[in-house]
Amino acid sequence: MIPYLGSHVPMAAPLFYEGTARTALSWGEDAFMFYTGAPQNTRRRPLEELRIPEGRAILKERGLDEGKILVHAPYLINLANLGNKETRGFSLRALKDEMRRTKAFGLSLLVFHPGASLSFPREEAMKAVSSALDEALSEVEGVWILLEAMAGKGTELGSSFEEISMMIEGCSRKERVGVCLDTCHVHDAGYSLDDADALLKEFDRVLGLGRLRAVHLNDSKNPRGARKDRHENIGMGAIGLDRLFRLASHPLLRDVPKILETPYVGEKAPYKKEIAMLRQGIFEEGWRESL
Numbered sequence: 001m002i003p004y005l006g007s008h009v010p011m012a013a014p015l016f017y018e019g020t021a022r023t024a025l026s027w028g029e030d031a032f033m034f035y036t037g038a039p040q041n042t043r044r045r046p047l048e049e050l051r052i053p054e055g056r057a058i059l060k061e062r063g064l065d066e067g068k069i070l071v072h073a074p075y076l077i078n079l080a081n082l083g084n085k086e087t088r089g090f091s092l093r094a095l096k097d098e099m100r101r102t103k104a105f106g107l108s109l110l111v112f113h114p115g116a117s118l119s120f121p122r123e124e125a126m127k128a129v130s131s132a133l134d135e136a137l138s139e140v141e142g143v144w145i146l147l148e149a150m151a152g153k154g155t156e157l158g159s160s161f162e163e164i165s166m167m168i169e170g171c172s173r174k175e176r177v178g179v180c181l182d183t184c185h186v187h188d189a190g191y192s193l194d195d196a197d198a199l200l201k202e203f204d205r206v207l208g209l210g211r212l213r214a215v216h217l218n219d220s221k222n223p224r225g226a227r228k229d230r231h232e233n234i235g236m237g238a239i240g241l242d243r244l245f246r247l248a249s250h251p252l253l254r255d256v257p258k259i260l261e262t263p264y265v266g267e268k269a270p271y272k273k274e275i276a277m278l279r280q281g282i283f284e285e286g287w288r289e290s291l
């Protein structure tokens with residue numbers, strides 16, 4: 001049994017958050033993650049249109065703990081862009097805005113990609129991230145920012161626990177900074193998932209397990225160390241169901257929300273099936289064909 005297991009869930013017209021909540025429950029989820037608008041841009045509908053009270057009422061009725069629900073920030077925020085003041089200003093505003101929106105849903109966890117250093121020295125870029133995080137955290141109370149561990153594609157920051165630690169330690173408001181461990185990303189960055197104990201021990205050594213506030217549970221299309229970031233369905237990639245199961249069912253991750261971001265199979269969301277397989281720890285041959 002794996003507690004607090006769910007997936008990315010869409011939020012779409014006409015039911016918006018009410019639909020998100022209903023969908024998550026229908027897929028057998030007791031944790032989930034969503035974007036408050038399109039992940040690729042920062043255009044956002046007014047909160048009043050999103051049926052937030054209706055969604056929250058359903059979650060309450062079904063006993064789903066809002067502490068296990070995550071919001072994911074839009075992708076194009078890059079606080080590390082030192083070359084362009086406008087872009088940095090835009091990114092910082094977008095982050096603060098998303099923190100406020102997270103609160104408006106009654107939630108407190110916002111997952112965030114640390115950004116990319118582009119043509120700038122990595123250390124300076126990471127310092128820029130820390131100071132921007134400080135500004136956002138001091139302006140908006142009550143929300144945690146979870147820095148996601150990245151695959152290391154291009155100049156992505158946060159592709160090692162050490163780099164994430166540097167960005168956190170550079171913050172003076174680090175009591176509200178956590179980490180989201182994405183299994184595809186850390187595998188692509190070179191970490192082994194063969195031994196869940198060893199991986200968590202290493203995380204604890206560098207970052208402290210208290211910072212581990214979310215897991216993204218994804219298989220990977222590529223071999224370990226490929227630095228690619230292409231997610232694969234559970235059991236269909238280089239990591240495999242057994243390793244993902246052993247990590248997700250690890251007692252140290254009991255209270256941590258574990259969220260699938262695996263690809264759709266054609267038009268079909270795979271999550272209900274993937275969650276069922278993970279809960280049992282048993283891979284079913286040919287499951288994608290029979291969706």
Ligand code: FE
Pocket residue numbers: 072111113148
């Ligand atoms: Fe992410």
Ligand code: FE
Pocket residue numbers: 148182216261
């Ligand atoms: Fe992720």
Ligand code: ZN
Pocket residue numbers: 182184185229230231
């Ligand atoms: Zn990814």
